[in-house]
Amino acid sequence: MSIWVKDLRFDYRNFSLHVQNLRFEAAKLTSIVGPNGAGKTTLLKCLCAILPIARDSLFLDRRDIALLSAEERARLIAYVPQEHGSAFNYAVQDFVLMGRAAYVSLFSTPSAADVEIAFEALEYVGLRRYAARPYFELSSGERRLVLIARALAQKSDFLVLDEPTSFLDPKHETELMDLARRLAVEKKKTVLVTLHNLDVAVKYSDAMVFMKKGGVVASGRPDDILTEPLLESVYEIKMTILRYDGRKFIVK
């Protein structure tokens, strides 16, 4: 259940992403870090085929993502966007139920089993009691959890979260990362997150990927790769790594 980026290229007008030979290990939490514009979100969107990708560049369990149908892909990999905007204020349970789209045929409606799966997903993120509430009445932290519940309803082995902790206070940030960690450990999902907070990344990740200017600078276990010269070359400011209680802390 691993992801293999073989030779991925994606070009915008004034930006190009090029990642050669990168692996994301199964049932681990990998965080992707780097400055703004490094290509983190672009990489995630390529993985979920939200952006068009060429054949023979990205593989989920040795299956070429570019050759999968939309449904097959959604059953393998789920994407949690930063934010959701909609003209319609769906109830939380109806919102989470949309995670079952890849399992419900075009001219049909979700079965009782699909509804049950949606409720289980809500239960797992701890929001079962909000099932009947309208989505836009929730706080931003709760909305993030609902988006994760929808992704869980997809029952995919891979889960991709785009900056799940942005705009969250420390408490909600911790709760959300604890949840992401549990998904890798308990549910054996291969979890990818993009993060800006390096301390959070170091604390929760099994592996880290440092990106800059559309390419990968370093990847591996945080303990192995985290050095002051690496941080300075990626972020272009001086940072110091402090050791306390067996953990690394980064001071700017």
Next chain:
Amino acid sequence: MTKKQRALGLLIVLFPFVAFFVSLSIGVVHIPLDGVLKSLLSPIFPSLKQGLPENYFGIVLGVRLPRLLLALLAGAGLSVSGASLQALSKNALVNEYILGISSGAAFGASLSIVIFRQSFPPQISAFVFAVAAVMIVLLISRNSDSPIVSLLLTGIIVSAFFSALLSLVEFFASPYALQGLFYWLMGNLGWPGWGALSISLPLTAIGTAGLILMRWRMNVLSMSDEEARSLGVNIRREKLLVIFLATLVTAAVTSVAGIIGWVGLIVPHLVRMMVGVDNRRVVPLSAAMGAGYLILADDLARSLASSFEIPVGIFTSLIGIPFFILLLRKSKRIWL
């Protein structure tokens, strides 16, 4: 779904049946409800005919019943296609009128009626130009920074273009044809004859049924394109299918009844206010509400003046637009 929503949903389901039955008694000749019931049942129980004025039977079964059936199907079809297009464009302001579908269909149908003297079925011509109009609107407005504004603006522009083409057709029409065309364009449910209906009614029914079957899919399609894609939706294919079905319905209705505007916008809105935004309820209940609504609007058109009929399209606009403004001011959230 709350208890209140459930109760309101049930009311919406009953609405067209009550409206249908009551409307059979309304018109130039008033027929009491028991007379309506007896006339309806008389083909099965001929004995009921005794004691009824002779003209009741012909008026109820021969004149009003077919007309009400047309109103029922047109109202259901227009409302369901409105609800679907709103989900698809993630915009509760959209309807078949704003997307240029109505103008395209009106031009297509009049082209066939005036220029080809109906040798080419107006339904097909209406459908072709309605599809052309909506595709032009969607192509121009995509990839815009503010998709909603550009969708509405291009809709207005394309509608204006097809209205100009329609004026050109009117310019070349004979005075006699022009009168009929004029009356038809304002939207009316007067009897178009079995020939036209035998094409339009099945097309309306098929399109409406298809959209109702896709009711849950509309929820997923109302997410942003990126989200819908990541949830496993083949966006391009499914969007085209919804547009195809909604346009088919609008073209089929327009080619027999002219432009009956604002039904597809008002009805789904009322339904959402009553039962919430889940399209599993909104789409089918819009069919029921739309059917009842158009039947009542047609009652007004038929009974307000005793010697002539006022086109129903005038009423749907006169009711629809102030109501729309009221809604616009009242609810902020779903407009976004």
